[in-house]
Amino acid sequence: YKTPAGGDLQNVYQANIWPGRYYNGFAQVATNSPFSLTSVDATGKIGSARFFSSGSYSDNKGAIKGLDGQQHLRGRVNLDYSFRSDLQAQLSTMYDRGETDVRVGGSGNQGGIFGPLLRGAPAGTDYLARDTLGRYLVRGGHARPTGNGDGVFLYDMENLTDQRSSQRFLGNFTTNYFPAEWVTFEANFSYDNRNFEDRNQLVKGYRTVGL
Secondary structure, three states: OEEEEEEHHHHHHHHHHOOOOOOOOOHHHHHHOOOEEEEEEEEEEEEEEEEEEEEEEEOOOOOOOOOOEEEEEEEEEEEEEEEEEEEEEEEEEEEEEEEEOOOOOOOOOOOOHHHHHHOOOOEEOOOOOOOOOOOOOOOOOOOOOOOOOOOOOOOOHHHHHEEEEEEEEEEEEEEEEEEEOEEEEEEEEEEEEEEEEEEEEEEOOOOOOOO
């Protein structure tokens, strides 16, 4: 009987599942979150006025645990009015409001979960392990010059908020005058306003992978 060399043992471990408890890293952080969309619209005509209106609300939580995803509320109103056969006006408006969870997961601003998942600790590692104080471990992988892949999955979900609120309003008013078959006068006014606000908070004692 010949004692196996170190290389032989390494090949055995590389070719077989680790003999201890094995964790599925992606399953630890992924979740099933349905996408919901609610919408309503109406169209009609009252006298010389024609109208179309619609509204919708969408909620997309995403596939990563602890993230709130994106929510959108949107409304639209279009009006067409004929003052007489040679004079018409159109009004179009749209309002959109969104809430977005800007966090990407991970820990210590290490660029989300896929760095640790692909370049972090060996496959099968328990990335949801906590320390004696009940906190997620902030470092889960190898030390790299760039730090990419050093973090864990869900630390930021419990210790960081990064929310973006956005609003946009679009308005357009157009009039058309047809004094003769061969000439048309048109006047147009448009308005477009968009703004957003980012709110970022860290809990006291927030840790990073750096020293």
